[in-house]
Amino acid sequence: MNAWTPLTAIVPAAGVGKRMAADIPKQYLPLAGRTVLEHTLSRLLEHPAITRIVVATGEQDEWFPTLAIARDTRIERVIGGRERADSVLNALARVDTGRVLVHDAARPCLHRCDLDALLTAADQPQGAILACRVRDTMKRGDGRGAIMESVSRDELWHALTPQCFATGPLRRALSAALRQGLAITDEASAMEWAGFHPRLVEGRGDNIKITRPEDLALAAFFLQQMIESET
Ligand SMILES: Nc1ccn([C@@H]2O[C@H](COP(=O)(O)OP(=O)(O)OP(=O)(O)O)[C@@H](O)[C@H]2O)c(=O)n1
Ligand SMILES: C[C@](O)(CO)[C@H](O)COP(=O)(O)O
Numbered sequence: 671m672n673a674w675t676p677l678t679a680i681v682p683a684a685g686v687g688k689r690m691a692a693d694i695p696k697q698y699l700p701l702a703g704r705t706v707l708e709h710t711l712s713r714l715l716e717h718p719a720i721t722r723i724v725v726a727t728g729e730q731d732e733w734f735p736t737l738a739i740a741r742d743t744r745i746e747r748v749i750g751g752r753e754r755a756d757s758v759l760n761a762l763a764r765v766d767t768g769r770v771l772v773h774d775a776a777r778p779c780l781h782r783c784d785l786d787a788l789l790t791a792a793d794q795p796q797g798a799i800l801a802c803r804v805r806d807t808m809k810r811g812d813g814r815g816a817i818m819e820s821v822s823r824d825e826l827w828h829a830l831t832p833q834c835f836a837t838g839p840l841r842r843a844l845s846a847a848l849r850q851g852l853a854i855t856d857e858a859s860a861m862e863w864a865g866f867h868p869r870l871v872e873g874r875g876d877n878i879k880i881t882r883p884e885d886l887a888l889a890a891f892f893l894q895q896m897i898e899s900e901t
């Protein structure tokens with residue numbers, strides 16, 4: 671039985687979900703009887719290591735306070751920023767544990783086994799991320815709708831979340847990278863820029879990020895499978 675070191679999780683939930691093209695932000699869309707965000711928050715709070723969550727929501731977000739889970743005293747809300755990295759940095763200002771885990775609100779299908787594996791692998795200075803190897807042949811386009819080249823799949827991974835790092839180094843790396851105007855789309859990018867080599871932890875391919883309309887039904891299927899396997 672692992673004796674987990676308590677840590678805080680950050681959940682960036684301040685996006686508008688442009689690619690989902692729904693009439694509300696995708697993190698508040700109904701999924702298997704709850705909202706996407708409630709599933710994500712619950713998955714994290716079920717783990718004994720996660721004792722607190724800082725959720726970054728949009729400034730105009732009127733949905734979050736209506737959720738029952740918003741009254742959970744382990745959850746604190748901050749206002750997000752223009753980009754995901756800005757939202758994470760705003761939330762980092764409220765984190766005082768030695769390590770911090772960042773997990774997208776849009777990824778509700780996180781399995782306990784993956785979270786256990788990530789937390790175990792992240793217990794070293796480089797940090798760690800969940801990732802899964804690419805499955806398809808990869809092409810690079812020429813920008814005009816034609817193939818320019820095939821890209822080797824060797825050691826090509828999809829970065830997922832959660833991603834887990836020492837809080838201080840992540841805060842410094844993210845702040846510095848954003849000050850440099852770098853396009854930071856995940857926490858590992860900032861840490862790599864700062865000279866770290868985060869560990870890759872192979873995770874499940876059903877830990878999808880709900881991004882486009884067709885992802886919602888897939889997430890519902892994966893969640894149903896997960897719930898059935900846990901009962
Ligand atoms: N300024 C932002 C942008 C995104 N996110 C969050 O980061 C996660 C991953 O981002 P993404 O899937 O890109 O969500 P959106 O930005 O909402 O999607 P889109 O790019 O289609 O608008 C989501 O949980 C989203 O809510 C955030 O907290 N703050
Ligand atoms: C953090 C992330 O989910 C890792 O793949 C991804 O970078 C988020 O990107 P998005 O453009 O904000 O969806």
